[in-house]
Amino acid sequence: MAINPVPDHVPPEMVRDFSLFTSPGMPPTPNGDPHAAVACAHDGPPIFYSPYNTQDGRGTWVITRAADQRKVLQDTETFSSHRSIFSSILGETWPTIPLELDPPAHGAFRSLLSPLLSPKRVTALEPAVRERAIALIDRITASATSCDVMKDFAFPFTVSIFLRFLGLPDQGLDTFVGWAKDLLHGDDVERPVAARKIVAFIDELATNRRKDPVDDLMTFIVQAQIEGRRLTDGEIRGIGVLVFVAGLDTVAAAIGFDLAYLARNLKDQELLRSEPDRILLATEELLRAYPPIQLIRVATKDIDFEGAPIRKGDYVSCATMIANRDPEEFESPNTVDLAREHNRHAAFGYGPHRCLGSHLARREIVIGLEEWLARIPTFRIKEGTAPITCGGHVFGIENLILDWS
């Protein structure tokens, strides 16, 4: 892959050899800890330029402090979210919605979708989420004292909940997870193929729901009105693709990293097992320690930001995993403290684009951990196995063989 050159306006002394894709610990690594690996960003200046920090080989400014990330992500006039991250894979420029729309266009779509994923709405979904978790874990314990948590629990659990939300049958689960894997972790050949399949699939689903409406998200979208009009085919596609991609990988990765932590830290595992009330607060700390996402914005004008000469068109990276290890924001940031209070972590971003699915994601993680700990005795990473972790566009854990024999 071609790596884009460092622009002339970037002072050479501000360039740092750092990348969420290629730095040590970022390519697939057995027993890796990619979050700890990028925390080293705090050993250097608060802002620097990384020559290769996106999936397509572009450089970004890297904002390491949580306070500065907050400033960037709250200032949508200076830092646009319109990046066409998905459509650019196809050589196109349409936005995913509402993520890649800026205010004020963003507001109407956000208001349309917010009630569907509000805390109240998510509370109503809770029994179905819990039932799904229990069914999956019971199936595992019926025949084994060991399993691959990613394959047997984390992915089927999170993906099936979100497929139901989107209005898709569980039978498609393996296919969809395969597309997401190719899209987020695949090479230059696999990614466009996966992207095309996803677009075709969303377009077809929209057509079907127009003909035969049911009670699901896609039906809601094709019937919805914004400012007195129906949504265009492009807008429907933009929403469908975002919901599809956002729900496929992130929560499963979070659950994987969380259970890997508990498998390696038996005192904390025992604490949550004996006092399940602590899981709610502990989940916030695990979200702080193991968030999966890097957020990128595009400068809309020239600005000197905390000493960095950011020019119009520059990419600005707000990696949640870096903000969450900022020593100015969190005491002992590299220590996981399950009782940490006032945990204002950045796992779901800051500003108007705060993750729309955050409330559902939180409930899935809390319920997943509650039911796992209630049903599986003390578990460890199976001897002779090593979970493979990776950095990149979405931090992930590919396999996690737990053993409780």
Next chain:
Amino acid sequence: MRIIVHNAKCQGHARCWAQAPDIFKLDDDGYILPGDIQVAEGEQLLASQGARSCPERALEVDRTSAARFGPAAMQPRTGEA
């Protein structure tokens, strides 16, 4: 004590509500209802925890005497200068 609500900064994280649902009220979309919040004596710890969990810094704890006694206490009483 009073919680000053910077509504424009609220992005619907709902962390305040998760800590103290009786103190911090949300609208149907999950964003905080407008208006500052007067906190009763026994709820100060919970309110402050809720305010301090806001990732956007949209909630500010005001412990000045005016906040402690509320706006009514600042009105001169009948007969006072």
